[in-house]
Amino acid sequence: MKEQLRRGAVLTALGLTGAVLFAPVVTAAPLEEAVLTASGAEAVPGSYLVVYKSGVQADATALATRYQGRLGRSFSSVIQGFSVRGLSEQQARRLAADPAVDYVEQDAVVRLQDTQTDPIWNLDRIDQRELPLDKKYTYDNTASNVTAYVIDTGIRKSHSEFEGRASYGYDFVDNDSDASDCQGHGTHVAGTVAGKTYGVAKKAKIVALRVLGCDGTGSFEGIISAIDWVTANGVKPAVVNMSLGGNGSNTTMENAVRKSITAGFTYALAGGNSGQDACQFTPARTPEAITVGAVDQAGKRSVWNSSASSNFGTCLDIWAPGTAIRSASYSSDTGSTEMGGTSMASPGVAGAAALYLGANPSATPKQVRDALVANATKNLLTDIKTGSPNLFLYTGSGGQNPNPPDPPAGKLTAATSPVSQTIGAGQFGSTTVAVQGGAGTVRLSATGGPQGAMYFFQPTTISAAGSSQLSVFTGFAAAGTYPIKITATDGVNSATTTFTLTVR
Known part of the structure; x- marks a missing residue:
């Protein structure tokens, strides 16, 4: 373009x-060049994410200044680029057209994925297939060789639950090395991952990356910075928990998560608390991660109040306890509190992933995810909505669960998530295209859509069992519904899928 x-x-x-x-x-x-924006996202005014073209090395400060902006942060591990602040929309479009730049994306607000509520049942529940609870939590290792990175509000590292195993990575809110918690969410999450009483993986090491402030909000810029930090500095085997999210999509952050997973870090993500399709929320929609929905003590999809319930749909991988979860409190070194949300379900899965890595330290993120999914209790849950996997977290066989085989080579399949989207004229639509099977490199192409539509795959080629982000620019197409045909081919086999885009 x-x-x-x-x-x-x-x-x-x-x-x-x-x-x-x-x-x-x-x-x-x-x-000028169009700037990527997410439909429904709460933009951070004047703040943008800039990604260089492949192979380009540029002076971020000079590039930001050239378009009357000021440099925010530089990224170098999971993406090559930077954030810039103080730009008008027109200046951002001009920056997007710079020869060194692949694309520019609007920064947006990210929020916690918990809902506050008034024996710790969740641990009792995940180590057995059926009710009633047996008042025991049995585990075959403690994941003492695993590090859990908690990207959140920080932690109270002196809390007795952490037994000296917790440390600070970095504070991307205050830009210093003190990632202490002034909100409580991160301490609670860390306790569910690896607390001595409330944790699934009771001896895992904990490293806190603070990206959300005392009010529980942050931006994609800060989260990408934390992902970049983990990927550059993290010690494996490792799990990363992100109990946070925003509306719509964010190509830059989702690509950052993918790159970090490719580097060997297993990610657990909260599915969201809006009672909607998780595919409409980021980073929950990232298919390479483990995205988690929340259920209550009866195995029903969690509903916390009239406006907050667990998200659902095909972008979820698994469900875990997320109602009335007791864990460490940030208010004292011995306190505890109850919270509810997919924020509380996700760290349970992160802890289970740590257990698997404790027994299988060389396992890839895909093998960890596949093992948890294969080991899950099937067809137990209710009210999980059409399209959701009926899979409940089970740790009973811990790290001893064998990894299921990959799909046979030669049978190529393709799927989109989400399968449809509604946008305004002049906006970008986006979906993740995932392929399975095939042999060698898979190439992607798109046809159809409104006249003059432009398609951008990131990346343009993928390996079998890989995925790519498709962004569709409709220009100023007339209102209507447009089916887009996506074709995947490896030179021998081919597969097609459809993404339906509605312009309002």
């Missing part, structure tokens, strides 16, 4: 030169 715009600009300039005898010289307007 950029190349076409630049070529058009050259032709216009030549036309003006040829007409100089007949009209005054006209100065060509600066080039």
Whole structure:
């Protein structure tokens, strides 16, 4: 798209030169490129995420200054780029057209995924298939060789639950090394992952990355910075828990999670508390991670109040306890409190992933996810909505569960998540295209959609059992519903799937 715009600009300039005898010289307007935005997301005004083209090395400070912005943070491990602040929408579009830049994406607000509520049943529940509870939690290892990275509000590392195993990574809110907790959410989450009383993996080491402030909010910029930090500095085997999220999609953050997973870090993500399709929320929609829904003591999808219940749908991988979960409190070194939310379900799964890595330290993130899914209790849950997997977290066989085999080579399948989306005119639509099977490199292409639509796959080629983010720019297409056909081919086999985009 950029190349076409630049070529058009050259032709216009030549036309003006040829007409100089007949009209005054006209100065060509600066080039502009569309900026990625997520439908429904709460934008951070003036803040943008900038990703370089592949192979480009640029001076981030100079590039930000050139377009009248100021440098926020630089990223180098999971993405190559930076954040910039103080830009108008027009300045952001001009930055997006810079030859060094692949794309620019609007930063947005991210929030906690918990709902406060008034013996610790969740541990009792996940080590047995059926009710009633047996008043025991049995585990075959403590994950003492595993590090759990908690990207959240920080932690109270002096809490007795952590037995000296907790430490600070970095505080991306205050930009210092003190990631202490002034909100409580992160301490509670860390206790569920690895507390001595409330934790699933009772001896795992804990490292806190603070990205959410005392009010429980933050931005994609801070979260990407934390993912970048973990990927550059993390010690494996490791799990990463992110009990947070925002509306819509964020290509930059989702790609950062993917790169970190590729680097060997297993991610557990909260599915969200809006009572909606988890595919409409980020980072929950990232297919390579383990995305978790919440259920109550009766095995029913968690409902905390009239406006808060667990998200559902095909983007979930598994369900775990998320109602009335007791864990460590940030108010004292010995206190505890109850919370509810997919924020509380996700760290239970992160702890289970740590147990698996405790017994299988060389396992890949995909093997960890597949093992937890294969070991889950099936067809037990109720009110989980159409499309959701009926799989409840089970740790009874701990790290001894064998990894299920990969799909046979040669049978190529493709699927989109979400399968449909509604956007406004001039906005980008997006979906994740996941393929299974096949042999070698898989290439992706898209056809259909409104006239003049442009398609961007990131990455453009993937391996079998991989995924790519498809962004669709509709221009100013007329309102309507447009099916988009996506084709995956490895040169021998091919598969198709559909993404339906509605322009309102």
